[in-house]
Amino acid sequence: MVQTLTLFGSTFRSTEGKDTNPCYLRDQKQGHFLKRELLYGVDRPEAVHLTHSYHHGLAATRLQGVTIGQKLQDTVEKFPEREMFVFKGTNDRRTFQQFYEECDQLAAGLVALGLRRGDRVAMWGPNTLEWVLTQYATARAGLIMVTINPEYQINELVYALRKVGCRAIISATTFKTQDYYKMLHQVCPELERCKGGKLKAKILPMLETVIMLGEEKFPGTFSFPEVLEMGSHAHRRTVLELQDKLQFDDPINIQFTSGTTGRPKGATLTHHNLVNNQWFLGRRLGYHEMHHKICMPVPLYHCFGMVMASLAAAVFGTTVVSPSPTFEPEPTLQAIQEERCTSIYGTPTMFIDMLHHPNFDKYRLSSLTTGQIGGSYCPAEVVKQVVSKMHCPEICLPYGTTENSPLTFLGYKSDSLERKCNTIGQPFPHVEVKIVDTNGDITPVNEPGELWTRGHTTMLGYWDDPDRTAEVIGADRWYRTGDVAVLDEQGYGRIVGRIKDMIIRGGENIYPREIEEFLHTHPKVEDVQVIGVPDKRMGEEVCAWIKLKEGENLAMDDVRTFCKGQISHFKIPRYIRFVKEFPLTVTGKVQKYKMREQTTRDLDL
Numbered sequence: 235m236v237q238t239l240t241l242f243g244s245t246f247r248s249t250e251g252k253d254t255n256p257c258y259l260r261d262q263k264q265g266h267f268l269k270r271e272l273l274y275g276v277d278r279p280e281a282v283h284l285t286h287s288y289h290h291g292l293a294a295t296r297l298q299g300v301t302i303g304q305k306l307q308d309t310v311e312k313f314p315e316r317e318m319f320v321f322k323g324t325n326d327r328r329t330f331q332q333f334y335e336e337c338d339q340l341a342a343g344l345v346a347l348g349l350r351r352g353d354r355v356a357m358w359g360p361n362t363l364e365w366v367l368t369q370y371a372t373a374r375a376g377l378i379m380v381t382i383n384p385e386y387q388i389n390e391l392v393y394a395l396r397k398v399g400c401r402a403i404i405s406a407t408t409f410k411t412q413d414y415y416k417m418l419h420q421v422c423p424e425l426e427r428c429k430g431g432k433l434k435a436k437i438l439p440m441l442e443t444v445i446m447l448g449e450e451k452f453p454g455t456f457s458f459p460e461v462l463e464m465g466s467h468a469h470r471r472t473v474l475e476l477q478d479k480l481q482f483d484d485p486i487n488i489q490f491t492s493g494t495t496g497r498p499k500g501a502t503l504t505h506h507n508l509v510n511n512q513w514f515l516g517r518r519l520g521y522h523e524m525h526h527k528i529c530m531p532v533p534l535y536h537c538f539g540m541v542m543a544s545l546a547a548a549v550f551g552t553t554v555v556s557p558s559p560t561f562e563p564e565p566t567l568q569a570i571q572e573e574r575c576t577s578i579y580g581t582p583t584m585f586i587d588m589l590h591h592p593n594f595d596k597y598r599l600s601s602l603t604t605g606q607i608g609g610s611y612c613p614a615e616v617v618k619q620v621v622s623k624m625h626c627p628e629i630c631l632p633y634g635t636t637e638n639s640p641l642t643f644l645g646y647k648s649d650s651l652e653r654k655c656n657t658i659g660q661p662f663p664h665v666e667v668k669i670v671d672t673n674g675d676i677t678p679v680n681e682p683g684e685l686w687t688r689g690h691t692t693m694l695g696y697w698d699d700p701d702r703t704a705e706v707i708g709a710d711r712w713y714r715t716g717d718v719a720v721l722d723e724q725g726y727g728r729i730v731g732r733i734k735d736m737i738i739r740g741g742e743n744i745y746p747r748e749i750e751e752f753l754h755t756h757p758k759v760e761d762v763q764v765i766g767v768p769d770k771r772m773g774e775e776v777c778a779w780i781k782l783k784e785g786e787n788l789a790m791d792d793v794r795t796f797c798k799g800q801i802s803h804f805k806i807p808r809y810i811r812f813v814k815e816f817p818l819t820v821t822g823k824v825q826k827y828k829m830r831e832q833t834t835r836d837l838d839l
Contacts, residue, residue, distance in 0.1 A: 279646050280660055280725060287670075287677045287721040290689075291514075293663030297690055298513050298549075301480050301505040302373040306548040310334040313551045316525070319366055320555045322569050326363040330551070333367070340371035341473045342465020347402065347431055347443055347456075351376035351476070354398050354488065358382040358391070358414060359406030360559035361534045364447050364458055366544050368404050369534070373505070374473055376480050380488045380500070381535040384409060384560075388417050390498070395438055398488050398500050398697050402443035404458070407450065409559065415452050418444060425454030482506040488697055489537060489636045500697035507639035510690050512545040514662045518644050519577065519604050519630065521550040526604075528554050529575040531566040531584055532822075537640035538609055542632075543579055552577075561822070563587040567597040574601040578626065581609035581822030582616055586761055589619050590784065604628035604647060610823045611729065611747055613754035613761075614655035621651060633658035633729060635715055637706065638691040642667065643727050657726040665689035668712075669721050682730050685719040686712045718745065735826060737766030737774050742804050744776060749805050753778060756796055758786040763816055765830050767809060768839045777809035777833050779816060788812065809837065 280292060298305070314331035321327075328336065349355065355377050357368045372379040380398050382391065384406070395403065405414045419425050422435035422444075431443045433454060444455040451457055465473075482505040490498040516522060530543040546552040557569035561584055570578060580588070585607055588594065602625045607617065612631060620626050631654060634641035645659030653659075661667045668676050669683040677683045692713050695703035706714050718730040731745035738744070746764035753762045761781040766774040782788055790810040797806040817828040833839070 278648060282723075282725045284679050284721065284723050284725055287679055287681070287683065288666070288668040289661055289721060289725040290666040291661040291663040293514065293517075295513075295517065295663070297506075297664060298509050299482055299506070300509060301477070301482050301484070302370065302486060302509060302545070302548060303477050303480065305509055306334065306337070306370060306374070307477065309548055309551050316551060317553045318547050319363060320553065320573060321361070321363050322556060322565065322573075323558045324362065328363065330547075333370075336462070337367055337370045338374060338470055338473055339462050339465055340367050341375040342469035343461035343463070344371060344375050344377060344402075344465075345469045345472050346464040346466065347461065349375065349377055349402060349443075351480070352378065352484075353402070354378045354380050354400045356380040356382050356395060356400045356403040356405075357535070358384065358386070358403060359447065360384050360409050361530070361539065361556045362406070362447065362559060364404070365534050366554075369540060369544060370548070373486055374476070376476050376484065378485050378488060378502075381490070381540065383490065383535055384412065384533070388421060391417065392421055392437060393497060394490055394500070395441060399440040400438075401440055402445065403441065404445045404447070406447050407452075415446060415455075419453075422454075425452075428454045430454065430456040430460075480505070482509070485694055487540070489540075491636050499699060499702055501636045502694040502697050503639050504694060507691060507693065508541050508545060509549060511541055511639040511641055511662075512549045515542060515632070515641055515644060516546055516550045516552075518646060518659075519606075519628070520647060521546060521552055526550070526552045526577050527573055527575045527601075528552055528577045528579060529566060529570050529573070529605075530554050530556050530579055531558070531561045532579050532581065532609070533560065536609075537634075537636055538579065538581075541640060542606065542608075561587075563591045564593055567591065567594065567599070570599050570602060571597045576601055576603050578602055578605035578624070580605075580607060582607060582612040583610075583761070583816075583818060583822040583824070585612075585616055585620055585624075589616070589623060590760060594623075599624050602626050604630070606630055606632050608632045608634075611750070613751060615754045617655045618651065621654070629654065631658055633727065634691070635713075637693045637713060638687060639693065640691075642687045642689075642691050653726065657722075657728050659727070660725045661687075661727070662689070662691065665691055667721070667727070669719055679723050680720055682718050682720050684733060685715045685717045685727070685729075687715065688712045735765070737764075737776060739766070739769075739774050739776065739804055740772040744805055746776075749776065749778065749801065749807070752797070752801055753780065753793070756788075756793070758782055758788050760784075761816070763824050763826065763829060764807065765826050765833065767830060767833050767837070769808075775808040776805060777811070778807040779811050779813050779829055779833075781813055781815065809833065 310330045318330045318333045319328050355372050424435050433442050446452050446455050447458045485502045486505050487503045488500040528543050532538040534540050547554050555569050555573045557565040628647035630645040632641045633643035642665050643658040666688045668686050671683045688711050716733050720728050731747045749764045750762050760783045763779045765777050767777045769775040793810050817825040
């Protein structure tokens, strides 16, 4: 008997009772034969032919309806003796079983402190073992972890803690120029006179408990080791019982956006957001096919580190390697070689710094196969060098926002180099995307407009900020990204630029990314950023900040000559500045608004 089966738009034929082709498996309930890659959910480019800019990702795998704590517990049972985390800077190494036991001991300590489900606990500091222990322990205890930028100064810290009403903060002692306890003491002088866990601060009335990393004892605080020892058997039993009570739709993390315009906003994310973002990300990179080791030089306080790297351990059993507390190019290269990492994460700036490091050639990177270049736009020339010089033929370029947990688009390992360089891949499974014009109408394919997304990735909203939430998420749950993008016939996306970064020169719309891409082809240019600056006659003019390769020289007229006849005359930069570095966030994102302010001021525009 011949049967047909239609699945995801494809029809398969099989002969009842005879598995005539090894690439098909029988569905015992239905008596059908399913194509092996559909049954096991092998993620590969989807064959579509779109006419309008609306698409949604399909997959043979379901969404994961579990909490982070449940996922961790399942993975520990599979790989108890496998290394889960390696922190090279402090030589801290933990197997899955060791980490799980320490994590639940910390969760029990937090419960012993009186923290309860839904309470907010801030984590403030660079990449450390204690950071990821806090991440997983708060998830197991049903607490909401608030990730604080380790570079925040006093005013920014106070705003964040007050905004979300943190009851506790876990903090590093010092890092680089930051003296964290001194800053906390300046905000809360009451620490000098109170017992640990009994803080009553005028400026931060919700904050009761301050926990400092390390053994040193500070007035009014607990040390991290003290909290680890607080949990009794009864408290650990409470943590275990909680695992069946916590819901995957519970909020679990508040990530503050960079705040380039106005005050930072607290994007509120759930277990479901984060677990599924990692689930579909990992399947595109092949983390379900073999044991991978991820080199993680990106910061944990950001989704790039916390979700895309750290959660890969709990979801897929990967080993996560942190080269140093904050990004340094040579320790990262060294970690790849020594730990035989197979996957490397980083921002474009990080990859540029590694590729141009004077000792780059002395390190063996042949263990690498895949990874991600994310956080901001990456020039095609950099992608090509990562593929060829860092041995990463399966590198992928993701796209997302903090508000989307963070990814909504990702390429595939099998994509051509051209696609890797020029697109952000296809939408994540079960995520809808559309490109709309200024009226909110869907554009034809290949026509630019604002990118909107909808699905399991979308945050609950900005914490305690319904007005700003409503500015980006409509009643229909479409999230407005603020990015200008195009979608091609095959459902691949390409980011053209930010709406707010678009330069309008004499009525012409100019997207900086196009000019940056072109200038990156100059053999003497290492990196370039293009901005719009005020002009009385044209409204705005084009300005390029150019970072040259080591030992190279270039004149402004040389740049303009290089552009002449290659890009439209109105796109040729009127102002050119040669710089050693760009203003960056701690995650490596270029702060164009600071460049714009400085150029406007320096040139008296």
